[in-house]
Amino acid sequence: MPYLSLDVGALETNCYLFYDEAGRDCLVIDPGAEADRIMALIDQNKLLPRAIVLTHGHPDHAGAVASLMARYRIPLWLHAADEEAMRSAAGLGLAAMFGVGPLPAVERLLRDGDTLVCGRLELKVIHSPGHSPGSVLLHGQGLLFSGDTLFRGDVGRSDLPGGDEEELRRSLAMIRELPPETIVLPGHGPASVLELELKDNPYL
Numbered sequence: 001m002p003y004l005s006l007d008v009g010a011l012e013t014n015c016y017l018f019y020d021e022a023g024r025d026c027l028v029i030d031p032g033a034e035a036d037r038i039m040a041l042i043d044q045n046k047l048l049p050r051a052i053v054l055t056h057g058h059p060d061h062a063g064a065v066a067s068l069m070a071r072y073r074i075p076l077w078l079h080a081a082d083e084e085a086m087r088s089a090a091g092l093g094l095a096a097m098f099g100v101g102p103l104p105a106v107e108r109l110l111r112d113g114d115t116l117v118c119g120r121l122e123l124k125v126i127h128s129p130g131h132s133p134g135s136v137l138l139h140g141q142g143l144l145f146s147g148d149t150l151f152r153g154d155v156g157r158s159d160l161p162g163g164d165e166e167e168l169r170r171s172l173a174m175i176r177e178l179p180p181e182t183i184v185l186p187g188h189g190p191a192s193v194l195e196l197e198l199k200d201n202p203y204l
């Protein structure tokens, strides 16, 4: 499987390293905290980080962004709606609660349908608002990085600033259309397979 994962920080956020085995190109997905442990895993596996991609802007997914950007000289990619949300008073307040500074400059504002290239591999961006206005799913290589939109047996909350229950329902309906054998890699907790979620997850 073309990824590694480690859980970081107080909320045990899953940080994923999505990489192309041949060239070692790597996208760092949701480096929420503990930059040192993330860098150690990158270096042990001789990966070459090309960008940081956030499934959404919440600070438990972004706490190590600044350190990784400085170390590897890589850009930050995030959906426009969450870039805006995290610069708002509510967003800055949430970041402060986590002891995380303001988000560094976002070089690429993601849009629905974008293709993210990682060596010879690709991930498609699916805009999935509901947990936050700029949440995205990253889909490709039989994997779905689902952020805080879908967890094993559960879904993300929609009662934080910028959350919207109706939008979350629509986003979950899009997930139902993906191939059932898709491996689900959520922002917190264990991985799953979409087929199991379709059977057991009351929200799907």
Ligand SMILES: [Zn+2]
Binding pocket: 056, 058, 131, 148
């Ligand atoms: Zn979140």
Ligand SMILES: [Zn+2]
Binding pocket: 011, 013, 058, 060, 061, 148, 187, 188
């Ligand atoms: Zn989270």
